[in-house]
Amino acid sequence: MSAAAPRLALLGNPNCGKTALFNLLTGHRQKVANYAGVTVERKQGWLTTPQGRRAQLLDLPGTYSLDPLSQDEQVTRDVVQGRLAGEARPDLLVCVVDATHLQLNLRLVLEAQAQGLPMVLVLNMADVAQAQGMRIDTVALAAELGMPVVPAVSVQKDGARALLEQLDALFTQGLAAPLPAAADAGGVDPVALNQRVRELLALTLQVPAKRWGLSDRIDRFALHPLWGMALLALLLLFMFQAVFAWAAWPMDAIEAGIGLMGQQVATHMSDGPLRSLLVDGVIAGVGGVLVFLPQILILFFFIFVLEDSGYLPRAAFLMDRWMGLVGLSGRSFIPLLSSFACAVPGIMATRTITHWRDRWLTILVAPLMTCSARLPVYALLIGAFIPQRTVGGLFNLQGLVLFALYVMGIVSAMLVAYVVSRHSGKGQPTPLLMELPAYRWPSARNIARGLWERGLIFVRRVGGIILALMVLLWFLSSYPAAPEGFTGSAVAHSFAGRLGGVLEPLFAPLGFDWRIVVALIPAMAAREVVVAALGTVYALSAQGEQVHEALGALIAEQWTLPTALALLVWFVYAPQCVAMLAAVRRETGRWRHALGVAAYLFALAYLMAWITYRVAGAWGAT
C-alpha cells in the first residue's frame, strides 16, 4: 500500500455504531451488537472513496471521554494522541455520534477538538433520528463546530455515501497538518463543556415533544425486579428447550448421512489400516462431532438475537444486585454472558472493567460459564442417558437437564467469586453506570451472516484440529497391534490404551475407565474433542454387532448412569482448553494466573465429579 495513504480513526461513544460504519466502509466483519463495550481493541482496515482514493481506517473501542478509566478506553486515547509505540497519529478523526443522543455524544466531540487533529462529524443512526421526528440543522452545526458534518446510516448498504464524498473533498483539498495535542486530555472544564453542548443543541436541534417510547413501555416490565427476573429465566429456559427440540430432525439427517457414508466405505473397501483410519478415525470421530452443528447454530441464534435486540444490558441491570452480593460488579455481566459462546472473547471483554480486582475475579470465573464447545459433550451424554420425557406437560426432560448444567456452572461461578472476594479483602463496590440502548428488531441479515460464520468456524475446527487429533489418536490406539491370539480389546494393547491404563487409577474414583481417560487426553486441546475421541476409541474397540451402532447407543449400553453423570459434571468445570488458558495469560500478563485457573478448575472438576459419582451410586442409580 502507498505510504502516503491517509490514516483515519473512528472515535465515538460506546454503541454509537462505529464498528457498523467500519464494516460498511472496509468490508470487514467485526462484531457489532446493541450494547456498550463490544469493541475492546483497535482494528484496522482499508476503504476506497468514490474517486478511487485509498485510506486506512482504524476502529476503536468506544469511550465517553479522552480521560480513560478502563484499558479499552486507554487504547482509544493512546491512538488519538499518537502514544502507541510504532504507530503514527491518525491524519483525520472521524467522530461518530448517535444522532438520537446528541446531548451525551457531543461532549466527546468537543473534547476531541482539543487534540488538534482535523475532524469530520458523522451523525449516525440518521434513520432512527428521522423516525423519531428529530431535525438536525447540519449546516449550522458544521459552522458552529468548524468541521464538516454528514449524516449516515451504517446498517444500510449505501448509508455512508455522504461521508465518502466528504472524504474525497477533504483529500482533494489536502488535510491540515495536525497540531500538538493538548497536554491534558481530560482537562476540558466539564461545566463549560456542558454549557457549550446546550448552546449547540439550542441552535441546531428540533425534537418533538417526548412521548412514552416503546422501549420505555417494555422496560417497565423487563426491568421490574420480579417480572423482569421471571422473563429472564423464561427466556433462558426456552432457549435450552429449543436447542434440543428444534435440532432433532437436522441432527438425525446428519447422523444418517454419516452412518451411510461409514457403511459405504466399510463395504467397498477391503479390510486394512486405511479402511480403519477412514471408518474408525475420520467418520466415527469427526462425524460424531459434526452432528452437533444444528444445536450450536440454534444456541448462537439466541445469543445473536439477545445481543442485537438490546436486551443484554437490561439483564446486566437486573443481575447487578445479585452479582454485588457475591463480590462481582454488574460490569462483569456482559463478559460472563459472552463466555457462553466462548470464554476467550469473554475474558477479552473484561477490559471494560475499570478495577483490576473486579476484572481478575471475572476472568477467574469466566471459564465456568458453559461455552458452546461443551454443548456437544452435554448433548451426547444427555441424549444417551436422559430419557426423552415431557415434564409437567410442558418441558422436555433433556432440555431441563441441559438447563440445570448451565445453572450449575453459573452457581459455581457465583460461589467461587464469593469465596475469593471474601478472602481477597473488600473491594470498592463500583456502581453500574450503563446506558440502556433503545430496543431494536434484530437484523435478519446480521443474524444470518453471524450464523454462517459460526457454522464455518465449527466446520473448520472439525475439519482442522479435530480431524488432525483424530488421525493421531487413531494411530496411537491402533498400534502396536495386538499379537495373534490376544484376548481382550486390541485398543488396550496400543500406546493410547497403555497410557489410559496407567492413568486409570487416578480417575477410577470418578467412575472413568481407561477409554474415557484416553478420550480426555486429546480433549486438552479443545473440549468438544472428547466426543470425537470417544467416537474413535469406541469404534476401534467395538466388536460384532456393535460395529454399526452410533456412539450414543454404545455408551448407553456400556456405561453406568453414575459414570455418565460424573463425566457431565467433570465438563461443567473441566479446565481443558488451551485457548482459554492462553487468553488468561495474555490478559493478566502472568503465567502464574493461567496456571492458577487451570489448577483450581481441575481440583473443582475432580471433586465435583467424585461427589456426583458417589452420590449417584449411593442413590442406587447403577
Ligand SMILES: Nc1nc2c(ncn2[C@@H]2O[C@H](COP(=O)(O)OP(=O)(O)OP(=O)(O)O)[C@@H](O)[C@H]2O)c(=O)[nH]1
Ligand atoms: N438503525 C440503525 N442502527 C445502527 C446504525 N449504526 C449502528 N446500528 C446498530 O447499533 C448497534 C451498535 O453498533 P456498533 O457498531 O456495535 O457500535 P460501536 O460504536 O462499535 O460500539 P462499541 O464497540 O461498544 O463502542 C448495533 O446493534 C448496530 O446494528 C444506524 O445507522 N442505524
Ligand SMILES: [Mg+2]
Ligand atoms: Mg465497536
